Amino acid sequence: MKQCCLLIIACMAVYSSYAQQLHGRVADAQTKEALPGVNVRLLHTAAGCNTNAQGRYDLPVTATDSIEISYMGYITRQVAAHAAAHMPVIYLEPRTANLNEIIVSSSRDKQQRTEAPIAISTISPQTLNDTKATTLDQVLNKVSGVYMVDLGNEQHTMAIRQPIGYKSLFLYLEDGIPIRTIGDFNHNALIEINMAALRNIEVIRGPASSLYGSEAVGGAVNFITASPTLVPTAKVQLEGSNWGYKRADFSVSNTVKKVGFAVSGYYANQSNGYMDHSDFHKLALTAKVDYQLNEKTKWTNAATLINYKTDQTGGLDSTHFFAKDYRNFQTFTYREVKALRVRSTLDHEWSSSNHTTFTAFFRNNTIAQNPFYAIKDVKGTQNANGQINSDGFNSYGIIVQHKKQFNWKDAALIAGVSADYSPATYIADYIAITKNAGGYYASYRETDSVLTDYRVGLLNSAVYTQFEFSPVNKMRVIAALRYDRMDYNFENHLTSSAYTGAPTERNNFNALTPKLGLTYNLGNNRGLYANYSVGFAPPNISELYTGVKVPVLKSATYQNYEAGGWFGFANHRGYADLSVYRMNGTNEIISVRNADGVYENRNTGATTHSGIEWTVKYEPVAGLLLRTSGTYAAHIFKAYEDGNKVYTNSQMNGAPKWISNTEVTWKPVVLKGFRIGAEWQHIGKYFMDAANTAIYNGYDLFNARAGYAFKGFECWLNCMNIGDQLYATTAEKSAYGKTYRVGPRQTFNFGVAYTFTGKN
Missing domain, CATH: 2.60.40.1120 (Carboxypeptidase-like, regulatory domain)
Structure with missing residues (x-):
């Protein structure tokens, strides 16, 4: 023993x-x-x-x-x-064609994609790196149901479950926080994104007001910035194009013990392009610092700075567009953007079932411009008039959210409050413009006439909650509810006889927005979902007060019904994702032309939007990836009157039925680091006016990309619009004729980059 x-x-x-x-x-x-x-x-x-x-x-x-x-x-x-x-x-290594990934935008917290009963897509770090986009539309247009319209020099507008337009129906977020204050929407808001700082992008299609509040109607786009790396990294990137575009990117990141930092940015400059008066420059910088106080507490501080200025170019008439005459008759119009965003977030995990997030944020934003669209000719003369305006605001806000998990039915409760005080100002000065014999707007003279001068104290406050549980095996039910109140304290600094003569007063808007959804897991990466949600959009301060005598607008409301599902292929080779929806809008704000020829905003619109969206990704053999994304949709006026004209049951203008993006990418196994790909963007025909009297036939655009990475070095060549096709990103018809916004010509972008990665 x-x-x-x-x-x-x-x-x-x-x-x-x-x-x-x-x-x-x-x-x-x-x-x-x-x-x-x-x-x-x-x-x-x-x-x-x-x-x-x-x-x-x-x-x-x-x-x-x-x-x-x-x-x-x-x-x-x-x-x-x-x-x-x-x-x-x-x-x-991330999977090439991944279905069940981790997302954060659906619930403001981490969850599996297959547990979210919404139409949501993710643009991965790999896609961002391979695309080498010079503008965000080059990656966002890969998402089904999305058409981000290129207006030149990073200017843009959006169409997600909506026609091409300029309304406040889309919410843009950075790390879950709106980049602009609610009530002061700008369709060019994504100028204020630092593309060099992005890790990935999540796109919610359809209303997301139950979590994010107003403006999240057609969709919400969340730009998620890169976090500090575990090892020391540094990257420098240089690129240019055959049309005078030059850009330099950089990033530096590391983590030392409990503190991590990441600094990134880029400077872009455009000069001597194919169109006259089309130069621009932009500086974008982002810094982020993470401090892991202990295993349960993390403190994150981040700041983004944007300095941007561009020449403004308008559309061309039919004669100049089809003749490929790219002369620009604007010689002095511009847009200048200065934006600063700062946030501080404290994450604390009280226990395995209790987690609290507290965020405080500050925004400072100014947009100054001499806009081409404000220029009006004086009939019978060589004169015109316009304006120089400035729109600015500061924001002071907080968001507090707590998540509680329960043992019963795998339940979880999220509750949060937010408040955002944003005093905003708007000033517009009248200018007198002179045209020369060639029709160019050659010069302007500032006057002492003030068109608009007001201040609005914007206060947005909200409470929201979301409860989810599994009543039976494989089913997940989510119910959410949010209450928003928006207070506008308007102070007009001009008299009632001015262009903007609205009286000093207080306006408020409120909304209760629910959502109910469920997912059902069929097993083997297959499942179904359905949801009902409500979105709303209060009038923007420029819609409510600019150029009016009495503000009378109400919030627009949208009810959305949708269903869908996903199907994962065997051996993680890919997946198919499908969504079917119908959204009804009421009290929509529409610019109506009165008998005297003056336009004013009214709640006269009712619309229906219905369609089907799909994404299919498949990797038939290692290294070869096929993807197709698209939508077929119908956008109909159910009630729309413009003066004596009634457009009920007409198709909405600027609403292509077919939008698709298809791509094939090959990364040969025998030549590691090499990639080559081809992309086809299809925009179907659509009506150019609400009366449905003119049609734009849409376009088919082909792009190609190739690149090679060896150790820390990388080079690439992108060819956009391979056939140098003449196309318009927007086409409109008004009382003044047809206008086409020219799409970029054949463009070659060449770039080189070097990335240093430490061994810690």
Whole structure:
């Protein structure tokens, strides 16, 4: 017996001599960011652990063990323990065609894509890197149901479950916070995004007002910025085009103990393009600092600065457009944007079932312009008139959210409050303009006449809640409700006889927006979803007060019904995603022409929007990825009167029925680092006016991209509009004739980059 005990003790001693505590971290192979919640386990036993908030794991192993590292949306890795001991960071590669990824925009918290009963798409870091976009529409238009309209030099407007237009029906967010205050919408708001700072983009199609409030009607686009990397990284990137476009990007990032930082930005400059008076420049900078106070508390501070100025170019008439005459008759119009956003977020995990987030933010924004669209000719003379205006605001806001998880039915409750005080000012001065014999608007003279001068104290406050649970196995039910109140304290600094003569007064708008949805998991990465949601959009301050005597507008309301599903192909080769929707809008704000020829905004519109959206991604063989995304939709006026003209049951203008984007990308296994791809963008025909008297036939655009990366070096060549096709990004007909906004001509972009990655 004594000998047996001694033998057992000896064996234990020998075993312990070979045992070791394996430490390490897990990160995303593309972004180098830490991956929390990764499962790290011994390959042949049940022993294992999950990585913490900084991607760290700690696992007892022996020299003969192997470990398996797995995480949703990533390719599982197996590593021998003795090899892992010499790998301070283990990198996981994202799956090429991934369905069940982690999203944050659907509930303001992390969740699986297949548990969100909404139409949502993600633009991955890989897509952003491969596209090498010079404008955001080059990536957003890959999303089904999205047509981001290029208006030149990063200027744009949007169409998501809506026709091409300029209304406040889309909400743009940065890390879950609106980049502009509600009530002061600008369709060019994405000028204020720093493309060099992005990690990925999430796009919600359809109303998201139950979580994000007003303006989230056609959709909400959340731009998620990159977090600090686990290892030291630095990148510099240079590119240019055959039309005088030049751009330089940089980024620096690292984590030292509990503190991580990331700084990134770019400077872009356009000169001597194919169209006269089309130069611009932009500086964008973003800094982010994460401080992991302890395992349960994280403090994040971030700031973004934008300085932008562009020449403004308008559309061309039919004669100049079809003759490919790119002369611009505007010689002095411009738009200048200065924006600063600062936020501070404290995340605290009270327990495994309680999590609180507190965010305070500040925004400072000014848009100054001499707009081409405000120029009006004086009949019978060589004179015209216009305006120079400035729209600015400061914002002071907070968002507090708590999430509580329950043992009953896998339930979870999210509750939050938000408040945003944003005093805004708007000033417009009258200018006298002179045209020369060639028809060019050659010069202007400032006058002492003030058209508009007001201040609005904007106060947006809201409470919201969302409850989700699984009443039966494989089913998930989500119910959400939000109450918003918007107070406008308007102070007019002019008399009642002025162009803007509305009296000083207070206006308020409020809305209760519900959402009810469910998902059903059919197994094998297949499932169904359905939801009912409500969106609303209060009148913008420029709609409510500018150029009016008495503000009388109400909020527009939209009711949305949709259903859909997803189908994952075998062996993670790809997936298909489908959505069907119908959205009814009432009290829509429409610019109506009165008998005297003057336009004014009225709540006279009612519309229906219905369609089907799809995305299919498939990797038939390793390295070859096929994707097609698109929508077929009908947008109908149910009630619309413009003076004596009635357009009920007419198709809405600027509303193509077919929108699709198809792409094939090849990354040959035998030539690692090389990629080549081709893309087809299709915009179907649509009516140019509400009376349905003129049609624009749409366009088909073909693009190609190629690149090669070797170690830290990368070079690429993109050819946009391969056939140098003449096309218009917008086409409109008014009482003054037809106007076409010229799409970019054949453009070659060449770039080089170098990325340094440390070994820590």
